[in-house]
Amino acid sequence: MADGTAVRIAVAGAGGFGRETADAVRALDPDSAVFAGYLDDGTPAARLAGQVLGPIAAIHDLDALRLVVCVGNPRDYFARARIVERLALPEHRYATVVHPGAHVSRTSTVGAGSVLLAGAVLTADAVVGRHVAVMPHVVVTHDTVVADFATLASGVRLGGGTEIGEGAYLGSGALVREGVRIGAWSQIGMGSVILRDVPDGEVWVGNPARKLRDVIVPEAALR
Numbered sequence: 001m002a003d004g005t006a007v008r009i010a011v012a013g014a015g016g017f018g019r020e021t022a023d024a025v026r027a028l029d030p031d032s033a034v035f036a037g038y039l040d041d042g043t044p045a046a047r048l049a050g051q052v053l054g055p056i057a058a059i060h061d062l063d064a065l066r067l068v069v070c071v072g073n074p075r076d077y078f079a080r081a082r083i084v085e086r087l088a089l090p091e092h093r094y095a096t097v098v099h100p101g102a103h104v105s106r107t108s109t110v111g112a113g114s115v116l117l118a119g120a121v122l123t124a125d126a127v128v129g130r131h132v133a134v135m136p137h138v139v140v141t142h143d144t145v146v147a148d149f150a151t152l153a154s155g156v157r158l159g160g161g162t163e164i165g166e167g168a169y170l171g172s173g174a175l176v177r178e179g180v181r182i183g184a185w186s187q188i189g190m191g192s193v194i195l196r197d198v199p200d201g202e203v204w205v206g207n208p209a210r211k212l213r214d215v216i217v218p219e220a221a222l223r
């Protein structure tokens with residue numbers, strides 16, 4: 001059992017990513033971190049009964065808990081940023097969750113509120129910002145910078161020296177050539193191969209990837 005000094009972590013969002021993150025917390029040494037429960041604004045599945053502590057805003061009344069925000073999907077990948085802005089919590093209230101099956105090199109850093117699931121790899125001098133979602137078997141190679149609120153879906157591979165802009169969403173299996181920049185809030189389709197820079201706010205798909213359309217930002221997405 002945890003000895004009372006363990007960090008108690010609440011997960012905002014009881015959907016797929018939230019449940020994956022809860023399992024990652026449970027896989028950690030219980031003397032260092034324990035899963036406290038979910039915070040969710042919807043009606044979670046019956047199987048989660050007893051694990052939901054209340055709505056996301058309840059974190060303001062749960063001073064003993066630290067939070068990770070695990071919401072969003074390809075149709076609304078702005079949600080994580082929207083909730084973090086709305087909560088306006090100080091940075092120390094956010095946990096960073098790195099599954100024990102992930103590898104983060106000694107020269108790499110991961111920001112507050114970010115989650116790395118099993119099989120993720122950060123090699124030399126990689127920087128992952130705040131509230132970044134790094135799904136299973138993502139490879140972030142040397143000198144890559146991933147900005148706040150980005151999402152790297154399962155199996156993404158980033159070549160050395162790439163730059164992933166704020167809030168960008170990279171679909172499963174996307175490959176990014178070394179030295180390439182993905183613009184802020186852009187979306188890369190699953191399996192796409194990125195060989196050149198992607199501007200801010202565009203959707204690119206294919207091999208080699210080409211622009212499909214501009215990003216449609218949900219109304220008040222970042223308020």
